[in-house]
Amino acid sequence: MTDPTVPTALRATGLGRRFRSRWALRDCAFTVPAGKITALVGPNGAGKSTLFHLATGLLHPTTGELSVFGATPGSDEARARTAFLAQDKPLYPRFTVGDTLRFGRELNDDWDQAAAERIVRAGDIPFDTRIGTLSQGQATRVALAVAFGKRPELLLLDEPLADLDPLVRIEAMGLVMEEVAERGTTVVISSHILSELESVCDHVLLLKHGGVRLDGDVQRLCEDHVRFTGLADASTGDGLPAGLDRGTVVEATVTGRQLTAFVRGTAPTGDHWITETPSLEELLLAYLRSDDRPTEDTGRDGAAA
Numbered sequence: 321m322t323d324p325t326v327p328t329a330l331r332a333t334g335l336g337r338r339f340r341s342r343w344a345l346r347d348c349a350f351t352v353p354a355g356k357i358t359a360l361v362g363p364n365g366a367g368k369s370t371l372f373h374l375a376t377g378l379l380h381p382t383t384g385e386l387s388v389f390g391a392t393p394g395s396d397e398a399r400a401r402t403a404f405l406a407q408d409k410p411l412y413p414r415f416t417v418g419d420t421l422r423f424g425r426e427l428n429d430d431w432d433q434a435a436a437e438r439i440v441r442a443g444d445i446p447f448d449t450r451i452g453t454l455s456q457g458q459a460t461r462v463a464l465a466v467a468f469g470k471r472p473e474l475l476l477l478d479e480p481l482a483d484l485d486p487l488v489r490i491e492a493m494g495l496v497m498e499e500v501a502e503r504g505t506t507v508v509i510s511s512h513i514l515s516e517l518e519s520v521c522d523h524v525l526l527l528k529h530g531g532v533r534l535d536g537d538v539q540r541l542c543e544d545h546v547r548f549t550g551l552a553d554a555s556t557g558d559g560l561p562a563g564l565d566r567g568t569v570v571e572a573t574v575t576g577r578q579l580t581a582f583v584r585g586t587a588p589t590g591d592h593w594i595t596e597t598p599s600l601e602e603l604l605l606a607y608l609r610s611d612d613r614p615t616e617d618t619g620r621d622g623a624a625a
């Protein structure tokens with residue numbers, strides 16, 4: 321559920337983007353809360369990078385609208401408030417780290433040199449090192465220093481940590497969280513590493529087949545779902561209990577005679593079912609594996625079409 325008291329950083333209504341005859345995103349409606357960390361999740365080709373490119377103004381919508389703090393992506397106002405970091409970090413290999421920060425300062429009026437230097441120093445990276453000689457983790461740190469030096473209100477991270485080893489990735493994520501805590505920056509980060517998201521993210525947006533499948537506060541979404549296991553009902557064909565509304569079922573699997581199901585709403589009655597609130601990782605995996613049920617919601621405040 322999107323909390324109406326929290327200001328909105330990104331708002332999409334009827335958002336669609338088509339490449340030739342193929343829709344990368346279609347009829348998306350969602351909000352991203354300001355001052356929170358939102359995980360953007362979805363299988364390959366779901367439309368995550370397309371969404372980032374729309375949010376930065378690198379692409380324009382085919383249908384609908386997307387706003388960044390109420391402004392049009394790519395406008396001077398939106399650009400001044402947004403930093404974008406993709407996996408291929410935009411650093412010049414021949415520049416030194418010091419040159420890179422100087423370049424950032426020249427390009428950005430509100431540049432925060434002290435913050436950028438602090439991030440570099442915390443990684444023990446000498447300022448006279450050439451970018452081309454840095455390790456992947458060090459380059460990511462410098463790229464994050466440049467991104468935070470811009471003092472963005474919205475930081476868009478399109479898998480910039482994907483190529484890092486787990487320890488460096490966790491360290492870089494800690495860096496992001498520190499900066500967020502200190503400045504209240506809104507972060508949208510795409511990731512395929514679901515296990516690492518629960519401790520980091522407040523909000524989740526799951527895209528699949530170009531549409532919003534899940535959108536909401538992490539804790540609330542987990543509490544809104546139930547995972548239940550028990551003996552499959554042999555009389556119903558799908559193993560689910562007869563009285564259960566099939567429209568609430570996200571995913572159901574029968575292994576041998578054992579049924580495991582995720583539903584949005586309440587668990588079926590009967591004390592032979594073991595019920596649990598799913599973790600975020602379990603919930604996301606259920607939606608990623610599901611055949612896209614339920615379909616009744618609009619995608620603003622929870623499960624979507």
Ligand SMILES: Nc1ncnc2c1ncn2[C@@H]1O[C@H](COP(=O)(O)OP(=O)(O)OP(=O)(O)O)[C@@H](O)[C@H]1O
Nearest residue numbers: 339340343344362363364365366367368369370371
């Ligand atoms: N410039 C483009 N021209 C044509 N098709 C594109 C273009 N960019 C993206 N697409 C298509 O749009 C769809 C969504 O791609 P996108 O890169 O947004 O997915 P993604 O969720 O970021 O995937 P991944 O997890 O693999 O990075 C894909 O089918 C892709 O082939």
